[in-house]
Amino acid sequence: MTASDPSDQVRVFDTTLRDGEQSPGCSMTPAQKRVFARALAELGVDVIETGFAASSLADMEACRAIAQDLRETTLCSLARCSDGDIDAAARALEHAARPRIHVFISTSPLHREHKLQLSREQVLERAVRGVERARGLVDDVEFSAEDALRTEEDFLVEIFSAAIAAGAGTINVPDTVGVATPGEMRGLFERLRARVAGAERVVFSAHCHNDLGLAVANSLAAIEGGARQVEVAVNGIGERAGNCALEELAMALRTRAAWYGVGTGIRTGRLLATSRLLTRLTGMGVQRNKAIVGANAFAHEAGIHQHGMLRHRGTYEIMRPEDVGWPATRMVLGRHSGRAAVADRLRALGYVLEDDALNDVFARFKALCETQRLVEDADLQRLVEGEDAAGAGWRIAALSVADGRRRAHAQVVLSDPLGGVVTETAEGDGPVAALFAAMARATGIALTLESYQVHSIGIGADARGEASLSVAHEGVEYTGTGTSRDIIEASALAWLDVANRVARKEGGAGMGNRESGPGTRPGPARPAPAVAC
Known part of the structure; x- marks a missing residue:
């Protein structure tokens, strides 16, 4: 002492x-x-x-x-x-x-x-x-x-x-x-x-x-x-x-x-x-890398760290996440993850693969990481089953947002791989609130927003906006990210990042199950307003 x-x-x-x-x-x-x-x-x-x-x-x-x-x-x-x-x-x-x-x-x-x-x-x-x-x-x-x-x-x-x-x-x-x-x-x-x-x-x-x-x-x-x-x-x-x-x-x-x-x-x-x-x-969130209570406090993505954690948690953790209220350590699968972490997660999902099959899944996992920051369980399942995870889910065909004096209005046009197209509009207290309300109507997926942030990536002509959000769906928390030169589109992509994972988890609920008809066909799309990042 x-x-x-x-x-x-x-x-x-x-x-x-x-x-x-x-x-x-x-x-x-x-x-x-x-x-x-x-x-x-x-x-x-x-x-x-x-x-x-x-x-x-x-x-x-x-x-x-x-x-x-x-x-x-x-x-x-x-x-x-x-x-x-x-x-x-x-x-x-x-x-x-x-x-x-x-x-x-x-x-x-x-x-x-x-x-x-x-x-x-x-x-x-x-x-x-x-x-x-x-x-x-x-x-x-x-x-x-x-x-x-x-x-x-x-x-x-x-x-x-x-x-x-x-x-x-x-x-x-x-x-x-x-x-x-x-x-x-x-x-x-x-x-x-x-x-x-x-x-x-x-x-x-x-x-x-x-x-x-x-x-x-x-x-x-x-x-x-x-x-x-x-x-x-x-x-x-x-x-x-x-x-x-x-x-x-x-x-x-x-x-x-x-x-x-x-x-x-x-x-x-x-x-x-x-x-x-x-x-x-x-309404003030904490940064992801905040000690103890930040989202990344007990999350590991780097392959070397994940390999050590799989052998003994004491290699890279000095506290138990359960001791401060987290349910468990999170092994985050992303572009820095190694083969051992992917294999461990596959085993947890019930997949025991031979070396050749594992190598094939891992190669496609690495390719997916080039276009998707985090890889969730549903993504791994689709990789094992031989489907193209990167192409599945709702996609933006067009969107527009108008911020009025009192209420904002948003229109979104979404398509999915089955050929369905849906157009929905909504109002909100601000452009992002209206956008997310329209997205919820279009997909039939209700997400409760916990936090939302927009950051600038890069400088000058190469600058882009990155939107990140934390939401809840039926008691489960999700995080999503989206990147675009337009922060409204980046926000929509972040919302869809989560919605598509929820839809895959529910076996495709909300995907391609709407009939195209009057009121659902998109008219001429107005470009989303250009917003400086």
């Missing part, structure tokens, strides 16, 4: 509903906050910062509602060191079983001069007065020195000592702008715990931002220095580049338990479900 405090437990202070919600585009309604607070309690979070009660009526309402729901979790409201903020926080938490008021004031020279226009002495006086007022209203008070990492260390010692004397039980050291390095963070906590008067009576806390991509590393370093509370957010959301990611911190402490010698009360099997709930509530 490298951390110097004998305590073997780290408090998890979740600020998703306060600092996390401040992330642009991540605001939540009081009802949504209430739902997510329950999920955080089920996850095993020790302290939930429910909001900044004085900032808005919505935050006040959310704090009050959550306080009525949760009786075992400490609930916290943020407040500046001002009477109005502190009193608002107390009102918001008046029905909480375990209330905490979290008071803060800026301490760095830069903030003192340009933000507060106060001297050191005035900042110290306000801090003490704020802690004392909060302590008179609740038993549990946390004090934060905003921009602590750019504050003179002797002033931190002075103001923290005074806050403890005034009644603070938790001392938070925020790296507000994410400027610290792990070595600096560990050293600062070690020195503060040695120099601050009354340090033995309080819990030291770290609040790290991710501006340099070091929020988790700095939080772990703070634990090494003696911090026993860490402030985090699910998916790492928060101001600018975000906060220390809850899921990454929890799994780092669990996976490297022999090194850190401390743990958390987090029920890690719920990490993925909690992450996805937040995505649904805010």
